[in-house]
Amino acid sequence: xxxxxxxxxxxxxxxxxxxxxxxxxxxxxxxxxxxxxxxxxxxxxxxxxxxxxxxxxxxxxxxxxxxxxxxxxxxxxxxxxxxxxxxxxxxxxxxxxxxxxxxxxxxxxxxxxxxxxxxxxxxxxxxxxxxxxxxxxxxxxxxxxxxxxxxxxxxxxxxxxxxxxxxxxxxxxxxxxxxxxxxxxxxxxxxxxxxxxxxxxxxxxxxxxxxxxxxxxxxxxxxxxxxxxxxxxxxxxxxxxxxxxxxxxxxxxxxxxxxxxxxxxxxxxxxxxxxxxxxxxxxxxxxxxxxxxxxxxxxxxxxxxxxxxxxxxxxxxxxxxxxxxxxxxxxxxxxxxxxxxxxxxxxxxxxxxxxxxxxxxxxxxxxxxxxxxxxxxxxxxxxxxxxxxxxxxxxxxxxxxxxxxxxxxxxxxxxxxxxxxxxxxxxxxxxxxxx
Amino acid sequence: xxxxxxxxxxxxxxxxxxxxxxxxxxxxxxxxxxxxxxxxxxxxxxxxxxxxxxxxxxxxxxxxxxxxxxxxxxxxxxxxxxxxxxxxxxxxxxxxxxxxxxxxxxxxxxxxxxxxxxxxxxxxxxxxxxxxxxxxxxxxxxxxxxxxxxxxxxxxxxxxxxxxxxxxxxxxxxxxxxxxxxxxxxxxxxxxxxxxxxxxxxxxxxxxxxxxxxxxxxxxxxxxxxxxxxxxxxxxxxxxxxxxxxxxxxxxxxxxxxxxxxxxxxxxxxxxxxxxxxxxxxxxxxxxxxxxxxxxxxxxxxxxxxxxxxxxxxxxxxxxxxxxxxxxxxxxxxxxxxxxxxxxxxxxxxxxxxxxxxxxxxxxxxxxxxxxxxxxxxxxxxxxxxxxxxxxxxxxxxxxxxxxxxxxxxxxxxxxxxxxxxxxxxxxxxxxxxxxxxxxxxxxxxxxxxxxxxxxxxxxxxxxxxxxxxxxxxxxxx
Numbered sequence: 001x002x003x004x005x006x007x008x009x010x011x012x013x014x015x016x017x018x019x020x021x022x023x024x025x026x027x028x029x030x031x032x033x034x035x036x037x038x039x040x041x042x043x044x045x046x047x048x049x050x051x052x053x054x055x056x057x058x059x060x061x062x063x064x065x066x067x068x069x070x071x072x073x074x075x076x077x078x079x080x081x082x083x084x085x086x087x088x089x090x091x092x093x094x095x096x097x098x099x100x101x102x103x104x105x106x107x108x109x110x111x112x113x114x115x116x117x118x119x120x121x122x123x124x125x126x127x128x129x130x131x132x133x134x135x136x137x138x139x140x141x142x143x144x145x146x147x148x149x150x151x152x153x154x155x156x157x158x159x160x161x162x163x164x165x166x167x168x169x170x171x172x173x174x175x176x177x178x179x180x181x182x183x184x185x186x187x188x189x190x191x192x193x194x195x196x197x198x199x200x201x202x203x204x205x206x207x208x209x210x211x212x213x214x215x216x217x218x219x220x221x222x223x224x225x226x227x228x229x230x231x232x233x234x235x236x237x238x239x240x241x242x243x244x245x246x247x248x249x250x251x252x253x254x255x256x257x258x259x260x261x262x263x264x265x266x267x268x269x270x271x272x273x274x275x276x277x278x279x280x281x282x283x284x285x286x287x288x289x290x291x292x293x294x295x296x297x298x299x300x301x302x303x304x305x306x307x308x309x310x311x312x313x314x315x316x317x318x319x320x321x322x323x324x325x326x327x328x329x330x331x332x333x334x335x336x337x338x339x340x341x342x343x344x345x346x347x348x349x350x351x352x353x354x355x356x357x358x359x360x361x362x363x364x365x366x367x368x369x370x371x372x373x374x375x376x377x378x379x380x381x382x383x384x385x386x387x388x389x390x391x392x393x394x395x396x397x398x399x400x401x402x403x404x405x406x407x408x409x410x411x412x413x414x415x416x417x418x419x420x421x422x423x424x425x426x427x428x429x430x431x432x433x434x435x
Numbered sequence: 436x437x438x439x440x441x442x443x444x445x446x447x448x449x450x451x452x453x454x455x456x457x458x459x460x461x462x463x464x465x466x467x468x469x470x471x472x473x474x475x476x477x478x479x480x481x482x483x484x485x486x487x488x489x490x491x492x493x494x495x496x497x498x499x500x501x502x503x504x505x506x507x508x509x510x511x512x513x514x515x516x517x518x519x520x521x522x523x524x525x526x527x528x529x530x531x532x533x534x535x536x537x538x539x540x541x542x543x544x545x546x547x548x549x550x551x552x553x554x555x556x557x558x559x560x561x562x563x564x565x566x567x568x569x570x571x572x573x574x575x576x577x578x579x580x581x582x583x584x585x586x587x588x589x590x591x592x593x594x595x596x597x598x599x600x601x602x603x604x605x606x607x608x609x610x611x612x613x614x615x616x617x618x619x620x621x622x623x624x625x626x627x628x629x630x631x632x633x634x635x636x637x638x639x640x641x642x643x644x645x646x647x648x649x650x651x652x653x654x655x656x657x658x659x660x661x662x663x664x665x666x667x668x669x670x671x672x673x674x675x676x677x678x679x680x681x682x683x684x685x686x687x688x689x690x691x692x693x694x695x696x697x698x699x700x701x702x703x704x705x706x707x708x709x710x711x712x713x714x715x716x717x718x719x720x721x722x723x724x725x726x727x728x729x730x731x732x733x734x735x736x737x738x739x740x741x742x743x744x745x746x747x748x749x750x751x752x753x754x755x756x757x758x759x760x761x762x763x764x765x766x767x768x769x770x771x772x773x774x775x776x777x778x779x780x781x782x783x784x785x786x787x788x789x790x791x792x793x794x795x796x797x798x799x800x801x802x803x804x805x806x807x808x809x810x811x812x813x814x815x816x817x818x819x820x821x822x823x824x825x826x827x828x829x830x831x832x833x834x835x836x837x838x839x840x841x842x843x844x845x846x847x848x849x850x851x852x853x854x855x856x857x858x859x860x861x862x863x864x865x866x867x868x869x870x871x872x873x874x875x876x877x878x879x880x881x882x883x884x885x886x887x888x889x890x891x892x893x894x895x896x897x898x899x900x901x902x903x904x905x906x907x908x909x910x911x912x913x
Contacts, residue, residue, distance in 0.1 A: 003773045004510050004702075005780050006859035012780075015787045015860060024779035027786060027803060028682055030653040035688050040681045042552050045770025048514050055764055059523025061538030063531065070528055073751065080451045082479055086486045094495035094511050096503055097708035102831050102891040106493030107707040110486075113439050116908040120473050126907050129708070132564035135751040162751035165727065169747035173575055173610045215466055245468055258751075268539045269529035269752030270564070271710030283905070289708065294901035297886070302896040306905060312567070312604035313842075317613040322604035325565035325698065329706030339439050339475045339482050342448040346474060352455040359457035376466055393532060405530055421456045 003045060062268075066400035067423045069360070071380050071414030072211070072407075073134070073160045074269070075261045077239070077349065078418055080340045083263040087333045097289070097325065101304045108303035111291040111328065114335040118277050121241050121338075122255040123248020125280040129289035130273055130331040131323060134258025135163040137274030138205060138235055139170035140321060141256040144278065144285045145203025145231040152177040152200045156188040158210035159235060167205065186212040186373050186382065188221060197228055203253075207235035208244075212412065213357075213380030214373060218250045226251070231282075238262055238275065238334075240378045242343075242350040247277075254278040263337030264330060273330035284310060287321030289328075349417050353379035356415035356424065363428050364413065372410050380414045382407070387435050395434035401427055436488055439475040440909050447476040473911045492892045493707070494836050500858060500866050502788075504807045504839035504851025505599065505647060507677045507699035509781075514768070515703065515761035524760055529752040533738060540737035543730045543753060546714075546763045553766075553774065554673070554693050555686020556716035561754035562726045566674060567601040568749065569694025569713025570641070572726065574609035575746045576692050576717055577639045577668045579724035583744060589638040589667070595624055597648060597843040599674060602641045611638055618845060622800040623652040626661070633665035643672040644688065645679070645805035647843040647851070649785065659689025668692070668721075676700045677855070678782055678806035681775030692717040701762035712758040728753055780856035781806040784863060788854050791867040795874040799846040807853035811846050821877035821884050823848040828895065829876065831888040833869045 007015075012024075021027055028036070046054070068076040087093070091106065098104030098111075111129045118127035131137050142153050155167055157180050164180075171178040177200075181192040188206050204225050208216035218234055225232045231253040239261050247255035259273030260266070278286055284307065292306035312319040341349065357379040361371055368386040385392065389406035396403045404413035415424065477485075494501075501508035519525075527539055547559040563569035574592065581589040591614045592606040603613040616632050619625040623646070640662045645651045652658065659669045671690035677700045685693045697703050698711035705711065717725065723743040731740050769777060782805050789798060789808040799809040812823045827837035827850065839851040854863055877884055888894065 003769050003777075004512060004857050005776065006857070007780065011860045012783065015783055019783075019786045019790045021786070024776075024783060027779070027782045027805075028651075028679075030651050030803065031679075031683050032653065032656050035656060035683050037555075037682055037684055037687065040552065040771045040774060042549050042766070042771045042774070045768055045773040048768065051764055051767045052514060052518060054767065055518040055760070056521060056523075058538045058541050059518075059521040061541065062523045062527050063535035064522050064526045065528075065531070065535075068528060070530060072530055074529055076526075076528070078452060080449070082483060086483065088516070089486065089490045090497040091490040091493040091495040092707055093516075093704045094497050094508075095493050095707045096501070096506050096508060096705045096836075099503075100494070100827075100831065100837055101896045102828070102888050102893055103492075103494040103836065104707075105892050106489035106491065109436070109438070109492075110489055110707075112908070116438075116440065117474065119908045120911075123470055132568060132709075133751050135748070136564070136568075160751075162748065165748035166750060169575070169726075169749055172747070173571075173578065173608065175610060241468065242472060243462060243468060244466055246470060249468070249470060265525035266528045267525050268527040268536065268756040270750075270755040271757060272751070272755075283907075290907060292901040293906040294897045296894040296896050298894055300893050302893045304896045304898055304901050306898070306901040306907075309902070311600075313600040315604070316600050317603035317607050319600070319604040319607075322567040322571060322601050322608045323565070324567045324601050325705070325709040325711040327564070327706075327710045328708035329704075330710055332707070335439075336482070336486065339477060339485075340449060340479065341451065341474070342476045343472045343474045344448050344476075345451055346472070348452045348454075351461075352452060354462065355455040355457045355460045358460040376462060378462075397532060397535060402528060402531060417452055417455075420453075424457065 065402040067419065068402045069413055069415065069419060069427060070402045070405050072405045072412055073162060073258060074266050075416055076266055076418060077261055077416050079263050082340050083333060083336050086336045087329055092329060092332060098305065101302060105303060108291050110332045110335060112293060112303050114331045115291060117335055117338050118275055121238060122236065122277045123246030124255055124277040126283045126286060127277040128286050129291060129328060130326040131276060131288050132327060133270065133272040133274045134256065135166035137256035137276045138163050139167050140287050141233040141254045141276060142167060142203060142205050144254055144282055145233060146176065147202055150200050150202035152179060152198060153202055154179050154181055154193060154196055154204040156181045156206045158183045158186055158188055158212060159207045160211050187214055188216055190220065190224060193224055201230050203231040203233055205233045209237055209240060209378045212373060212382050213377040215376040218252060222251045239350050239353065242346040243354065253282060259330065259334045262334035264333055271327055271330050273327045273334055285320060288323045288326055352417035353415060356419045360413060360415045360424050363424060367428060367431060379416060380412060382410045382412050385411045396430060399430050401430060438909055439485060442481055442485060443475040443477055445476055447478050449479050499834045500862055501836040502838050502852045502854045503836055504853040505674055507853060507855060509702055509855040510857035511702055511704040512765060515764045518764045519757045519760040524757060537736050539756065540730050542760055542763055544732055544737055546759050549766050550695065550714065551716060553680055554716050555684030556693060557719040558722045558725060559714050559716040560725050560729060561712060561714045561759050562750050563694065563713040563715055564750055564755050565709060565711040566694060566696040566713045567605055569715045570601055570605035571608050572715040572749050573670050573692045573694050574605055574611065576721045576724045577670065578609055579744060579746050580668065580721060581638055588636050591636045592638055593632050593640045596845050597646050598641060598643065599647060599672060602672060622648040622650045623654060624658050626654060626657060629658060629661055633661060633667060637665050637667035639668040639670055641670045641672060643675050645675050648800055648809050649804040649807035650800060651805050655688045674699060675806065678778055680778045682778055692721055697758055697762040702765045703758050703761040710755045710758055712755045777856045784854040784856060784858060788852060788863050788867060792870060795871055807851055809846050810850045812848035812850060815877055816848050819877045819881045821881045823850050825884040825887060826873050829873045829884045829887040830869060832890045835866055835869060
């Protein structure tokens, strides 16, 4: 008896008989003898109980840290209980892409709500229904700036290194010339832009807060790019946008971000959520699914997948991107998270993170881990390390504390709303004891 | 029904977070957001009810039959959700020290080994987040291979006209040109057309087998041989692997690299359009070009390595990890016999359903099919004016998700059915009866079907209006 297969032996026989076959193997007659597999070398199936126990044992080999002072692109935040409850609903979980609008209004409306929230968060006009993650969103955002005669893009080296890797791969494959700009004091350097910019420059990609936690002067960068007819793509932190100027307020053309912080667990790297919004004039260059509002024949409000002339299933080799499946359930997760938190809740998450991180910086400074950079930071910052960072990581791990991340010139620390005074004081005490 | 924003009431909210107890630091005024942030202000109970209503207007696999061709809408086992929710997986930062993530790496390593055995590949990586992303990654393997050999002329990817739309789109993303070739009268690759298409400029061939007509190409060994002899590589689109897993392997058919859709073949849920997982697998000679962060097993435990001539990264970190946990749970549960039985039953269900529908409908290519089959309603449309779309919309009133419509493009008025192995004979019989009744309805009352569905939350939406006058977000008044 196979697993998850409802048919009985007798039914199987009856069905085979009706179609004129003797066995299941018969149905594979057209497969050339030489290509047939005799024996699949994987273990026999197991009961649900055994598999569950086995997976629990594997999970136990990982360390779940009690307190996490590491961010660098992925953040541990408080997720309201209602988020998981709603996104586990089996209708949402087990549906496919909503091609059939009449029986998919739930998913379609939720994506429309998500798009509205992303536009609101970023201050821009149009959002798609998501892409794979923040790094791919950045690469796709950069592609949106390209024009027939402009095939060069500038990328600041202050961005997340994972994102940089993805951008490099994407640009190389499409023969897009990528110029990486050297930072000055861990911020994007306008002088470097002056040196690199040419008439073929299509766009600039920066992040704010950047990898080092610093707020960049995006307004000045946007102004500079627009002066020479280029575009600016900004990578944002969705929580920080409750506090800081929006991409829209800074005249950014395309905003991209990693949405993991909006209700998704760290999950060893995924699933995450690639957010993309842009100015209206770039709408038809936006990749991926987009949901629009319309009416049915009785005039009832309805939602559908729209502007599909951009997409692969219509345009094939002429599509704006190859993306088909996106991260719909993650987009819904973000939407539920934002609805649950509301404007004040999101502001509190941002402000608490800001306060905790600034307290952390102050306290670490007192024991020799002084801040390396100057300038405004949100919830992450770089410190010097008076000790071997690897040793520090190891010693703190024994106390179930995940230290800041060792980077080239120091340690990158992070505090979210979860890292309150008690947790920070415990960290400071622990550092004192282990060193 | 109302949007979240229409249910919002100023002053409502929830208390999920305490006030900060670390001081009263605030950012300087000049950095602050000036525009209002319109997020819904709602009580938890109203949010809960809002989504319960939305769920009622959504059709998932658990709501009923979902024979959407090429999408393998099989049942998503609940245990897979349970294991992927273990805190030992969900609460792990991707940049934790290696010694603290050995369990996660074991998941990736074991999944790789199992899927390599199932596909006949030598290496597999999970970075790609969906099928199209896997195609892109696989094509970069091919690109890197030719580049290292300084074979820069090889810029063409051959794609049959029955291919998924993602194939040509991915080829362009990966920097190739697309050469389309026609199918033969049996729905397979036209060997002469292929022979004419290959040459010094051939980088590779992308193929789904069974193809999108649900047909296994009996000439497969000849096809891959022709491409190889011309110096090209063969790419296997794994979207249809559910038909053959445990019985035929892409590696044994002559393919050099593959992508899989864990959200199809390996039962992880589609989530209304993702997150999926599109691992890419390859033969040993292509391994050196795989993305960074490959898991290897060493004496001291699992480590990450970057392949010698790596293409770099196609996504951050290691892909949609929690989806891989679900697929591993599924594979361990089914085991060698279960995998074989799943494919066999998927093929049996499709052949049985096709056989029953033949009573009235015309099958596009009347031969033994694999896990899916395609009807052509061209004749019915000529006779009655009722289109494939009308029949599909008619089935909505009976709680069935329609089959894939108007695909593959080479069949006119196509309806593509994939019942999967997790549906019983009773469910299929019931669906057959509904489709046969719809056929009769087309003859007796075509108008009724032109305006179907009649019992869904909405009727057919005006898609032209949606595209011509795009409303893509809620407009706030203030």
